[in-house]
Amino acid sequence: MKFGERIKQRRTAMKLTLDQLAQATDSSKSYIWELENKNPPRPSAEKLAAIAKALDVTLDWLLGSDEQTLEAAEDKAFFRAYSHMPEETRRQLREMAKILGAKKDT
Amino acid sequence: MLDAVWGADRFDRKPMDMASLALEYSLQTAPDEAIEVVEERHLPGCVGALVYGDAKPRRWGILYDKGQSPGRRAFTIAHEFGHYILHRHRVDEDHSLADGFYCDDEAVIQRDGIGIEEEADTFAADLLMPLHDMRGQIAGGRRADFDQLGKLAERYGVSLEAVIIRWLEYTETRAMLIVSNEGFAKWAKPSRPALRSGRYIRTKNEVFELPAMACAVTRDFTAVTKSGIDQAAGIWFSEPVIEMCFRSDRYDQEYTLLHFERQRDWSLDEEPQPDCVDRFAGNNS
Numbered sequence: 396m397k398f399g400e401r402i403k404q405r406r407t408a409m410k411l412t413l414d415q416l417a418q419a420t421d422s423s424k425s426y427i428w429e430l431e432n433k434n435p436p437r438p439s440a441e442k443l444a445a446i447a448k449a450l451d452v453t454l455d456w457l458l459g460s461d462e463q464t465l466e467a468a469e470d471k472a473f474f475r476a477y478s479h480m481p482e483e484t485r486r487q488l489r490e491m492a493k494i495l496g497a498k499k500d501t
Numbered sequence: 502m503l504d505a506v507w508g509a510d511r512f513d514r515k516p517m518d519m520a521s522l523a524l525e526y527s528l529q530t531a532p533d534e535a536i537e538v539v540e541e542r543h544l545p546g547c548v549g550a551l552v553y554g555d556a557k558p559r560r561w562g563i564l565y566d567k568g569q570s571p572g573r574r575a576f577t578i579a580h581e582f583g584h585y586i587l588h589r590h591r592v593d594e595d596h597s598l599a600d601g602f603y604c605d606d607e608a609v610i611q612r613d614g615i616g617i618e619e620e621a622d623t624f625a626a627d628l629l630m631p632l633h634d635m636r637g638q639i640a641g642g643r644r645a646d647f648d649q650l651g652k653l654a655e656r657y658g659v660s661l662e663a664v665i666i667r668w669l670e671y672t673e674t675r676a677m678l679i680v681s682n683e684g685f686a687k688w689a690k691p692s693r694p695a696l697r698s699g700r701y702i703r704t705k706n707e708v709f710e711l712p713a714m715a716c717a718v719t720r721d722f723t724a725v726t727k728s729g730i731d732q733a734a735g736i737w738f739s740e741p742v743i744e745m746c747f748r749s750d751r752y753d754q755e756y757t758l759l760h761f762e763r764q765r766d767w768s769l770d771e772e773p774q775p776d777c778v779d780r781f782a783g784n785n786s
Contacts, residue, residue, distance in 0.1 A: 413683055425708040428685045433708075481545040488544070488552055488603065491562050495537065496554030 398443070398457050403431040405450045420445040504631075512634055516658025519578040519629070523563060527585065533558040536585060539578060543567050548609045549577035551584045552601035553592065561585060570751075572660035573610065576625055580609050583624030588617050610662060630657045630667045641673045644760050647727055647745055665758070666690060675700060675761035682754045684711050684718045695761060700738060712736050716746035717755035729760070 406416050417424040422442055429435055430446070447454045504511065520539040527536040537560050544550065544566040553559045563581040565574055584602040592598045608618040630653075638653055639645050645668055647661075654664045665678050675695040679702060680687045686709040689702040702709050711718050714736045716726040729745045737744070743760040 425685065425710055428683060429708045432682065432685070432687060484544045484547045484603075487542040487564065488550055488601065491538070491540070491542070491564055492552045492554055492601065494554070495552065495560040495562050496556050 397434045399431045399434040401457055402446060416449060419449040512656050519575045523582040536561045536563060538562040540564055541567055547603050548606050549581045550601060550603040551581040575658050576663050577609055579625035579628050580621045583621035587620055626667055629659050632671055641671055644674050647747060677759045679757040680754055681711055681717050717757050722748045
């Protein structure tokens with residue numbers, strides 16, 4: 396899950412509107428919306444910290460860094476191509492490629 | 502070709518079964534390198550993929566993410582089938598395809614991919630919603646509403662979004678779709694005549710807040726707003742529009758269709774050369 400989804404999930408669970416979270420973090424409403432929906436590539440670290448505080452979570456949780464795992468070296472090629480994909484997706488695609496990699500029974 | 506096999510009235514009977522078509526067509530035309538599986542998997546961040554094994558001749562498989570509606574699933578499978586038909590020969594030359602084709606929702610649902618993604622989208626749209634049949638259902642000069650478009654979505658077995666995007670590609674009327682959530686536009690797409698008259702909304706690198714009077718903002722979701730209300734000049738644009746709006750709880754977003762009143766000045770009587778606005782907005786829509 397990307398940080399945008401986490402912010403939205405947490406905000407709606409706390410029944411906060413975009414406006415309320417914007418006010419609590421001294422941000423604009425459109426910036427909060429952008430963070431939630433567009434996952435901009437370089438979000439402001441300062442704002443994210445303020446949001447984490449307002450949502451009563453850690454910055455690590457917001458960024459999902461506690462979930463990240465590294466791939467085994469033998470899967471290097473896959474890892475390069477899929478590095479922006481969640482681990483589960485990479486696993487599923489590898490598994491199917493393996494099944495299809497077996498020689499055809501003739 | 503498919504009209505010849507199944508009859509020109511085939512869509513009157515049923516939409517296409519994409520999974521069977523992909524399996525059977527590939528087996529008939531390329532028995533050595535056929536698509537052997539079309540399967541649902543849990544693929545977060547990815548709506549569909551075309552994968553293959555290392556052994557040659559290659560064996561192919563199409564995977565699609567869980568939880569897609571039947572309409573979205575049909576488009577996803579058609580898109581991956583498009584990669585198979587159009588691009589499978591490239592995997593030996595193009596190193597970036599060494600792990601197969603995998604496609605996110607921006608490329609498949611918003612039809613906003615570039616290069617091979619765009620080609621696969623066009624392939625899928627042509628296959629599922631042939632223009633000659635669709636024009637027979639809603640003529641190019643006619644203004645469409647959500648009920649008509651919804652009926653077409655059923656006819657072709659695709660999502661409402663896919664049908665609206667397709668309609669916007671051929672309509673001669675000036676119209677625009679805006680998909681929004683909590684008062685901001687996630688993405689928007691104008692018809693070509695609308696774009697050429699300067700009517701478009703940028704959503705790629707900017708955040709567009711819907712006007713306070715828009716039904717999606719006032720949350721006025723009724724049969725009346727779905728079939729269309731008049732919005733005065735200055736609310737959306739400097740000219741009046743007919744606004745049609747409804748909300749999808751399933752996808753947690755609102756769909757707004759704008760129809761611009763004046764049509765005559767922008768009729769498509771000749772093929773226009775894209776100017777810099779077209780090029781810019783085309784990259785952005």
